Amino acid sequence: MYDMIIVGAGPAGISAAVYAKSRGRDVVVLDENGVGGLIKNVSCITHYEGVLDQETGAEFAKRMQDQADRYNVEVVEEKVIDTKLDQPMKTVVTEQNTYTAPVVIIAAGGTKKKLGIPGEDNPGMYLNAPRDAKTYAGKDVYVIGGADGAVKEALYLSEFANKVYLVCIEPALACIAEFREKVADNDRIEVIAHSALTEVSGNEQVDTLTLTDL
Template sequence: MYDVIIIGAGPAGVSAGIYSVSRGKRVLVIEKKAVGGLVGNISTVTHYAGIMSQETGESFSERLKAQAEAAGIDFVYEEVTKVSLIGSTKTIYTENNKYEGKKVILASGTTPRKLEIPGEAELSGKGMGMNAARDGVKYAGKNVYVVGGADGAIKEAIFLSRIAKTVTIVHFEETLGCIAEFKKKVEAADNIKVRLHSRITVVAGSDRVTSLDILDESTGETQRITDSDVGIFVYAGATPNTELYSELKLVEGFVPTNDQMETELSGVYAIGDIRLKEVKQISTAVCDGTLAGIAAAKNE
């Protein structure tokens, strides 16, 4: 029996674990893939207070893992398949095991959205849906496309502009939705182009993407672009990983909480990007985890 079970080892989950274990609680973190979550896939970490110079998502995640392990948190790397959150004992099921705890903190994060267009599934990893931090070097001196206009997308576009020949940002709205700092960097880069009110509607190719269609929603015109080796990086938002939490009332897939990260169920907390809130950043995830970790460690 654990005092606190945490589902998810991103910045929110690890922060919650550190604060709970520091208060003498036996803590288990269940993580599907790797400590850091989606943060491990981003090219650079910015704006978070105290980061190292040239901090990458990978380096940040590695330091996060080392800190958590040094704190004495137990980790298991398994996928959660079912949860039972009602009652004084919470049960978390994975494919081969079940774990019981007095408190549960949900920190399961989000899954990046796909475009759901023809050719996307067949060409995934073959020029479509690439990862800037991992795959950017493959496109040195080549043409790449970044889908999305929020901070995350534009930050990756700026990173890719140092590698690729050209970077074209494709965004369906009339203006980019990123912060002023990133807009200035886009304007200053001579190899970044921006195509607003536009969408990629089709990708095609045999063993890799060799053509894509871009629809201009203002004119209704579609342009077909052919390129022997093109990279498309999609940052079109994310879906909260809350499908297992049917015992909770969700709002558009997100979990409502109070200021202490408590859900409507006693002993159940929700933190990070699955929580219903306006600002989703590493700093706010860590804040959520801090509050939930402390609250969950209190004896009731």
């Protein structure tokens, strides 16, 4: 039994764990992917409190891990599959174990959003920009989305790819002005506006993308 169970080891979960440990609480953090959350897969973090200049998501996650280690935060890499939170003693069930505590903090964060289109499970999809960028050197890359996250990854990929196409459903990019200006000044990025990716074709790789003009 613990004083506190935290579900999720991203910035919110680790912050809560470090704070609780500094107050003498016995804490366990549960996350199937370890420390970092979605942010650890980001090429470069911007506009976030406490990050270093040009810091990658992986570097930021490493600093979170180091801080958790300094406070002896127990992080268990297990997938949470159920919770029972309606009693004074709460229960969190993973695929391997059952944990109990009077306090549970849900800091599960977000998940990667799927489009729900035919072929999107093709192995050529779901590019992890900082991990796979060099694999796409000299090739054409399509990034789906026009908000900050997508545009930031497109800017990063443009350092490696022959051409980066930003496909967004809006008439123009929906990102912050800073990113729009950088895209406008980058001759390796082309915006395909008011369009949606509606189908992916190919065997073990992406051969054809079907875009629908909205």
